[in-house]
Amino acid sequence: MRAEREIDYGWFFMGGKRRENYDDWWRCEISFQPDLDELFGVSHNKQGIQPTPELRSILEPDLEEVAKTLHRRVRERFIQVAKEKAFNASVNQANTKSQLLLSIDENSDSLRANVSLELAEFKGSDFFRVHYQDDDLIQIQLNRRHPFYRQFYLRLEESEEFQPTSVKKAFDLFLISFVKASFNLSEDDNLNQLDPHQLESLILNWSRVLKIYLSD
Numbered sequence: 001m002r003a004e005r006e007i008d009y010g011w012f013f014m015g016g017k018r019r020e021n022y023d024d025w026w027r028c029e030i031s032f033q034p035d036l037d038e039l040f041g042v043s044h045n046k047q048g049i050q051p052t053p054e055l056r057s058i059l060e061p062d063l064e065e066v067a068k069t070l071h072r073r074v075r076e077r078f079i080q081v082a083k084e085k086a087f088n089a090s091v092n093q094a095n096t097k098s099q100l101l102l103s104i105d106e107n108s109d110s111l112r113a114n115v116s117l118e119l120a121e122f123k124g125s126d127f128f129r130v131h132y133q134d135d136d137l138i139q140i141q142l143n144r145r146h147p148f149y150r151q152f153y154l155r156l157e158e159s160e161e162f163q164p165t166s167v168k169k170a171f172d173l174f175l176i177s178f179v180k181a182s183f184n185l186s187e188d189d190n191l192n193q194l195d196p197h198q199l200e201s202l203i204l205n206w207s208r209v210l211k212i213y214l215s216d
Contacts, residue, residue, distance in 0.1 A: 007049065013063045015061065016064060017067045022071050022074040026070040028067070039055040090172030091115060091116060094176045101209060104209065110183035110184050113137060114137050115139075122143055127143055127146040128141060130179050138180070140175065140179055153168075156171075
């Protein structure tokens with residue numbers, strides 16, 4: 001902006017920072033007065049600039065760092081939104097098909113209950129924890145500290161090499177189906193002391209729940 005009037009726009013003063021898609025989501029404005037026209041290289045018709053090396057050496061170091069910071073913030077926000085959308089898509093599909101699970105056991109409160117899926121941080125070796133609330137909601141929390149989350153889940157969420165949405169959704173439903181199936185075992189069953197028959201029942205129950213969730 002020269003004397004409160006726009007005379008040019010573009011990728012100026014960003015140093016070695018190349019322009020990327022995430023940079024479309026932020027703006028930088030530089031205002032100056034006519035007495036700096038020579039440094040900014042203002043054209044004769046006042047419709048463009050060609051900054052001098054002297055001015056670039058003054059502005060670029062700071063603006064390049066600002067540009068990198070803004071780029072990182074936008075990218076992190078996009079990743080966060082993508083995570084939330086992916087979780088919502090998985091949970092919505094699971095909850096929409098809860099009634100279909102009653103074909104497995106029509107008297108099961110756990111199969112009828114809705115689920116929620118969220119990220120958390122807690123100590124311990126478990127990848128996820130489950131809370132059964134009032135027969136209406138099964139809450140599943142994924143542990144950010146667990147190696148499986150860091151080495152697989154997080155990389156899948158942040159991947160830019162391909163579209164991982166369907167893969168992640170399938171895994172979310174895989175996990176949800178396990179939780180649903182395990183809750184559907186009788187209250188006397190102990191998941192830490194399953195005999196072969198109970199284990200076979202769990203695997204079969206889980207497989208049937210997962211098949212229903214992934215059906216079109």
